[in-house]
Each structure stands twice: as structure tokens, then as C-alpha cells.
Amino acid sequence: MSIAIQxxxxxxxxEGSFRAQDVHALKELDLTINQGExxxxxxxxxxxxxxxxxxxxxxxxxxxxxxxxxxxSHVGSASVKRNIGYLPEGxxxxxxxxGEEILEYYGKLYGLGGKDLRRRMAETLELVGMTHARKRxxxxxxxxxxxxxxxxxxxxxxxxxxxxxEPTTGLDPIARKExxxxxxxxxxxxKTLLISSHELLEVELICDRxxxxxEGVLQAQGTLDELLQQRDVTVDVDGVDxxxxxxxxxxxxxxxxxxxxxxxLRVASAITAYEALELCRAFDLKLIGVAPRRxxxxxxxxxxxxxxxxxxxx
Amino acid sequence: MGAFIDFFRGPWYxxxxxxxxxxxxxxxxxxxxxxxxxxxxxxFISSYLDPTSETDIDLKLIKxxxxxxxxxxxxxxxxxxxxxxxxxxxxxxxxxxxxxKPVRRIQYLLGKFIGAQLIIxxxxxxxxxxxxxxxxxxxxxxxxxxxxxxLLTYFEFLIISAFTFAVSxxxxxxxxxxxxxxxxxxxxxxxxxxKDVQNRAGQSGxxxxxxxxxxxxxxxxxxxxxxxxxLKTQIINGQPNDPPTDVLIPNLMAYGTLYxxxxxLLAWVIFWRKEM
Numbered sequence: 245m246s247i248a249i250q251x252x253x254x255x256x257x258x259e260g261s262f263r264a265q266d267v268h269a270l271k272e273l274d275l276t277i278n279q280g281e282x283x284x285x286x287x288x289x290x291x292x293x294x295x296x297x298x299x300x301x302x303x304x305x306x307x308x309x310x311x312x313x314x315x316x317s318h319v320g321s322a323s324v325k326r327n328i329g330y331l332p333e334g335x336x337x338x339x340x341x342x343g344e345e346i347l348e349y350y351g352k353l354y355g356l357g358g359k360d361l362r363r364r365m366a367e368t369l370e371l372v373g374m375t376h377a378r379k380r381x382x383x384x385x386x387x388x389x390x391x392x393x394x395x396x397x398x399x400x401x402x403x404x405x406x407x408x409x410e411p412t413t414g415l416d417p418i419a420r421k422e423x424x425x426x427x428x429x430x431x432x433x434x435k436t437l438l439i440s441s442h443e444l445l446e447v448e449l450i451c452d453r454x455x456x457x458x459e460g461v462l463q464a465q466g467t468l469d470e471l472l473q474q475r476d477v478t479v480d481v482d483g484v485d486x487x488x489x490x491x492x493x494x495x496x497x498x499x500x501x502x503x504x505x506x507x508x509l510r511v512a513s514a515i516t517a518y519e520a521l522e523l524c525r526a527f528d529l530k531l532i533g534v535a536p537r538r539x540x541x542x543x544x545x546x547x548x549x550x551x552x553x554x555x556x557x558x
Numbered sequence: 559m560g561a562f563i564d565f566f567r568g569p570w571y572x573x574x575x576x577x578x579x580x581x582x583x584x585x586x587x588x589x590x591x592x593x594x595x596x597x598x599x600x601x602f603i604s605s606y607l608d609p610t611s612e613t614d615i616d617l618k619l620i621k622x623x624x625x626x627x628x629x630x631x632x633x634x635x636x637x638x639x640x641x642x643x644x645x646x647x648x649x650x651x652x653x654x655x656x657x658x659k660p661v662r663r664i665q666y667l668l669g670k671f672i673g674a675q676l677i678i679x680x681x682x683x684x685x686x687x688x689x690x691x692x693x694x695x696x697x698x699x700x701x702x703x704x705x706x707x708x709l710l711t712y713f714e715f716l717i718i719s720a721f722t723f724a725v726s727x728x729x730x731x732x733x734x735x736x737x738x739x740x741x742x743x744x745x746x747x748x749x750x751x752x753k754d755v756q757n758r759a760g761q762s763g764x765x766x767x768x769x770x771x772x773x774x775x776x777x778x779x780x781x782x783x784x785x786x787x788x789l790k791t792q793i794i795n796g797q798p799n800d801p802p803t804d805v806l807i808p809n810l811m812a813y814g815t816l817y818x819x820x821x822x823l824l825a826w827v828i829f830w831r832k833e834m
Contacts, residue, residue: 301658303834322660330658336650338579352571353659355564397655407658 247312248405248436249277249300254309256295256460269295270460272309277453279404282427282437284447286545287457293440294333296457297407300438301330314404326354329398333409333440339383343374343393346382347400354401368396372426388419395426405436412446424450448541456545458552464544472539477511479520480533488527495523510537568661569669576673580639581680589638593631593685597624601692617696621794624689628682628711629790635681636715637739640722642732643670648834649730663830671723671822678715682708693798701798706807707789713814714787718743720821727829745777746784752777782817786810 254273260266270292277283287293298304300311302320311319318324337346344365351361369375372392382390391411398406411427412420420443427437427450441447447454448468455465464471479497484507489499497520498510511520517534524531539547580586600623647653647670656666686708693701722739729735745752752774759771787810789802796803 298654298834301654303654303657305831305833322662325658326660328658330655332651332654332658334651335655336652338652340578340582349571349575350655350659353568353656353661355567355660401659 246279247276248279248314249275249438250312251275251296252310252312254296254299254311255307256292256299256304257307268460270299273457273460273462275455275462275465277436277438279436280431280434281452282431282439282450284451284454285438285440285457286442286444286447286454286541288549290459291457292460293457294409295460297330297409297438297440300407301325301328326401327404329401329403329406331394331398331406331408331411333413335394337382337390337393337397339381342379342381343385343389343396344369344378346393347396350397351400356401364400364402367402368399371399371429372396373422388415391415391419391423395423399430403435405438406430407438407440409440410442411439412441412443420446444540444542444545454541456548458549459556461552463548463552468541472541472544476537477517477520478535478537479509479511479517479524479531480506480535481509481524481529482506482532483527483529488529492523492527496520497523506532565665566668568665569672572656572661572666572669573672573676576643576670577676577680580643580673580677583639583642585638586635586677586681589631589635590681590684593627594688596627596631597685597688597692600624600627601689601696618794621693622790624692625707625790625793628685628689628708629788632678632682632685632711632715633718633743636678636719637722637736637743638732639674639677640719641726641735641739643674644723644726644829645729645732645735653834657834663832664826667727667822667826667829671720671825674719674723675716678719679712682712682715697798699797699799703789703793703796703798703800703802706802707793710787710789710802710805710807710810713811714746714784716814717782717784717817717821718746720818720825724821724825724828727825727832742781743784746782749778749781749783750785752781782813786813 251273254270254275255268256270258267258269273292273296275296285293285296295304299306300313300319302325310317313319313324314327316324341349347365347368348361351357351364356364365378366375369378372395374389374392374396377385377389382393385393391414395408395411398408408427412423415423424446427439431437431452439447439451451468453465453467454471456463478500483505484492484499484502485505489502489507492499492509496511496515499507500510501508509520509524511517515523521531521534600620644653644667647656653666657663686704690701690704693704718739721742722735725738726732726735755774756771756778759774760768786805789805792800792803
């Protein structure tokens with residue numbers, strides 16, 4: 245698989261002025277993003293995500309290390325930026341312009357014009373579901389519509405790489421789902437997407453690979469299958485009473501989400517799923533379902549960042 | 559030629575956008591309305607009150623008020639716009655969406671600077687046209703001298719704009735560049751006094767006396783002399799269709815352009831490696 249973006253030992257130090265200390269925003273970051281994948285770039289506030297993105301766009305300059313985008317190390321040059329669409333978090337778009345005027349402006353900055361520009365505007369507006377509002381002034385747009393126009397300006401030149409900073413923040417569930425579908429559709433068309441986000445559920449639903457950054461250090465990188473641990477097994481049963489709850493716990497079956505006689509039993513690692521099923525039979529519980537329970541991305545994030553925090557404290 | 563046009567295409571789009579956004583700024587609209595009201599009030603209202611009792615002194619006073627209004631509000635608009643076009647876009651993050659496109663930093667700066675100049679020119683024209691109409695209606699002579707004055711006033715504003723713009727490129731808010739812009743305007747109009755200070759310094763033989771003279775001389779050599787661009791005395795005292803005297807218009811235009819180019823280059827030096 246070809247590489248879309250690669251950083252090698254990328255380091256960024258913000259020099260402190262006067263008595264302020266230097267801030268090491270990124271420390272020898274080795275990041276690899278393959279072409280045609282959606283990469284979730286995660287980390288707490290101040291971990292260095294935006295710094296990385298800004299360096300990829302030539303808005304900040306590395307202290308040391310290199311960045312290659314589609315094989316070119318001339319980051320920030322017009323030829324590289326021609327292949328990138330960027331949606332910053334919380335960007336402002338002027339209220340006095342219509343949706344299509346915004347796209348026309350950004351399209352012209354990409355060097356588009358005439359029929360090409362009009363075609364791309366129509367395609368992009370269609371893609372983000374904003375064709376109906378193209379003639380409306382932005383002051384009449386909802387937050388979701390503004391976000392869609394923001395996405396459209398990033399897509400106007402049909403770039404190979406899309407860098408999106410918090411693309412679904414502040415949107416309602418329906419708008420989130422729609423944006424997610426658009427992004428998945430773009431991936432299916434061969435685009436590479438780098439999504440920086442705090443919305444872990446969204447990332448888990450859509451991303452092929454993730455990287456978790458903490459204090460400028462990449463703590464983990466890989467596919468969700470590689471990173472998310474198989475935690476345990478839950479057994480869905482009926483017929484649980486108060487007496488059974490304590491007895492099951494003694495045997496290593498934790499009762500969760502009990503509603504009257506129905507409950508989920510979490511199987512601790514000390515016993516196997518087969519032993520758990522034997523116990524259910526012994527307690528005369530009606531078996532409804534058995535499911536392996538995988539770690540969620542949120543749990544992975546908390547585990548990795550928590551481990552990094554405790555290492556730092558030591 | 560194609561490459562030349564391609565290079566300026568991006569800046570032109572940015573300039574038009576900057577202009578369209580800039581003319582909607584409430585502060586600028588406020589300055590403009592106020593200046594037009596003062597010019598209108600001074601020029602027209604007095605004549606409606608009692609046109610027969612108007613004396614030469616009244617006319618001079620009206621001209622004085624109008625010239626001062628154009629100068630003061632024009633410079634406020636110039637400084638306000640030049641100080642805010644770049645920091646404003648950093649603040650609302652629009653700059654990220656533009657510089658992430660295939661736009662060079664010099665193209666971005668050119669676009670913002672040209673956009674600011676369009677706003678300054680349009681505002682100056684609006685004020686000038688009103689004053690021009692007022693003078694014409696009063697005296698029945700086309701006040702061509704005012705056109706020359708407007709041209710020179712623009713070049714004065716161009717210098718102030720370029721240096722304010724340069725300072726704004728080092729800043730994240732418009733406050734500091736606004737203060738520096740006002741400083742440039744005030745000191746630029748006081749350079750003759752600097753020469754006077756230099757001449758009077760160094761007579762006591764004390765080191766600080768010499769130092770004051772040296773500093774005054776350095777400032778006199780470096781700072782633009784904005785008084786050169788003023789036709790105020792001739793407008794007030796002369797005939798409205800007189801040709802400008804005591805000034806060489808092409809030389810002053812070249813003088814203004816040189817300072818503006820230097821200011822813009824300074825902006826570029828500050829901005830080309832600026833971290834955002």
C-alpha cells in the first residue's frame with residue numbers, strides 16, 4: 245500500500261520567551277498514513293495533534309525531522325498543497341457570502357475557473373448535501389450547514405488527501421451520521437483522510453487505523469483490530485434472583501445491567517466461557533446470548549493515556 | 559506573461575474578498591458616516607442657514623474643516639483597516655483555510671494589502687467627491703486642486719498603511735499595529751520639528767544633548783515627511799482650480815511608492831516564516 249503522509253522523527257519545540265520554559269510539542273514523531281485509508285489522530289488537548297497538522301500544511305515549521313506528503317518533502321509548497329483539502333476546527337466563514345460564493349472563492353484559490361469550477365462546485369455541493377442552500381447567505385445557515393460548507397471548501401479541488409480537524413464536533417446525531425457517511429464515501433473513492441477528533445465513538449465507527457498521541461509522543465498506532473483488546477465475554481441470561489447474584493460473583497461471574505430477572509453476566513478472566521455456561525446451567529438460568537466483549541476505543545484511549553500519565557509521574 | 563498573470567490571480571481574488579469583507583466592518587462604516595456628516599454639515603448646512611451673509615473667512619473655515627476631516631477620518635480608516643486585515647484572519651482562523659490552499663505567503667500578503675488599499679481608496683473617494691461637489695456648488699468652479707490633493711493624500715495614506723500593515727504581520731491582534739500606525743502618522747507630520755530639534759541640540763556640549771541631536775537626525779532621515787503631501791494651505795487660501803504649487807507631484811508619488819514598497823517588504827520579511 246502506498247504511503248500518503250509520513251513523518252520521521254518530527255520534533256517541534258516552541259521556544260519560551262523571557263523566563264518561560266520551552267514547550268516540546270512533538271517529540272520524534274514517526275507517523276505513517278496510507279493512501280485510501282481513514283486515519284484517526286487522537287489525543288487529549290495539548291497533545292500535539294494540531295501542531296502536527298499545521299506542520300503538514302506549512303503553517304508551522306519543524307524544529308527537526310521530516311514530513312513527506314505523497315512522496316514530496318516540499319511541504320507547504322503550492323504543488324503539495326494542491327493535493328490537500330483542510331477543514332480547521334471552528335473556522336469562520338463570512339456571513340455576507342452565499343454558500344456557492346464561498347466555494348467559488350476557495351476554488352479560484354486552487355486555480356480552478358470557468359466550467360471546471362462550476363462543475364466542481366455543483367459536485368461538491370451535491371456531495372455534502374447543500375445544493376438546495378447554495379443561493380442562501382451563510383447567516384441563515386445552521387451549525388451543521390456551516391460545517392458542511394466547510395467540508396465542501398476542503399473538497400472543492402477534489403484533493404487526494406483530506407485533513408479534518410474535529411469535523412463532527414457540535415453537530416446533532418443526524419448531521420454526524422450524514423458527515424460520517426460522506427467521509428466513508430470519500431474513502432471508498434480512494435481518498436486519504438486524516439481526522440483529528442475527540443469524538444472517539446465517531447472515530448471508532450469510521451477509522452481504519454488510529455494513532456494516539458500524548459504529550460507529543462505517539463503512544464500507539466495501528467488498526468482497531470490490532471489495538472483493541474479482547475476484554476472478556478458477557479452472557480445474557482434470564483432468571484437471576486438476589487440469592488444468585490452473590491453466588492455467581494463468588495464463582496467469577498459479575499452481574500451487570502440487571503433488570504428484574506434479566507441480567508448480563510461478565511465473565512472474569514479467571515474462568516472460561518464454557519465454565520461460565522456450566523455455572524448458568526447449575527443455577528438454572530435461561531441462556532439468551534453469549535457475546536465476546538471487545539475493548540472500546542474510549543477504553544483503549546483511557547488505558548493508553550492513563551499509562552503514559554502514570555509513567556510520567558514516576 | 560502567463561506566469562505573471564497566474565501569480566497575481568490569487569492575490570486579486572484575496573483582495574476582492576478582503577474589500578468585500580472590509581467595507582462591512584461596523585467601525586469603518588461608523589468612521590465613514592461620521593466624516594461624511596461633518597463634510598456635509600460644514601459644506602451645506604451653513605449655506606442654507608444664511609447664504610448671503612457668507613464671508614471669505616467662512617469659506618476658509620469650511621475648507622479647513624473639510625480638509626481636516628478627510629485627513630483625520632481617512633487616516634483612522636487607513637490605520638484601522640491596515641492593522642486588522644491580517645490579525646483578523648488569524649483570529650477567526652480563515653487564514654488557515656487560505657494558506658492551506660496553493661497560495662504562497664507573498665501572494666496572500668499582496669492580496670490583503672491590495673484589498674486594504676481598495677477600501678482606503680473608495681473611502682477617500684467618497685469623502686473627496688462630497689467635498690468636491692460642495693466646493694463646486696459654492697464657487698461654481700471645478701475644484702481641480704482638490705483632485706491633486708486627494709491623490710497626494712492617498713500616497714500619504716499608502717505610506718502609513720504599508721508600515722501599519724508590516725507591524726500587523728508581527729501581531730496577533732490589531733491593537734499594537736493601530737498604536738504604531740498612529741505614531742507613524744503623528745511623527746511623520748512632525749519631521750520638520752525633528753530637524754529643528756537637531757539644529758538646537760549639541761549646544762551645551764553634554765553627551766545627552768548630543769545624543770538627542772543624533773536621535774532626532776536619525777528619525778528625520780528615516781521617517782517619511784508626511785507634511786510634503788499636504789496641499790491644505792493652498793486649498794484653503796488659493797483658488798480651487800489653481801495648479802498645485804511648491805510640490806512635484808511625480809516625485810512625491812515616487813517617494814510615497816518607495817516608502818510603501820519598503821513597508822510591504824518589511825511585512826513580507828516578518829510574515830514569510832511566521833508560525834501560525
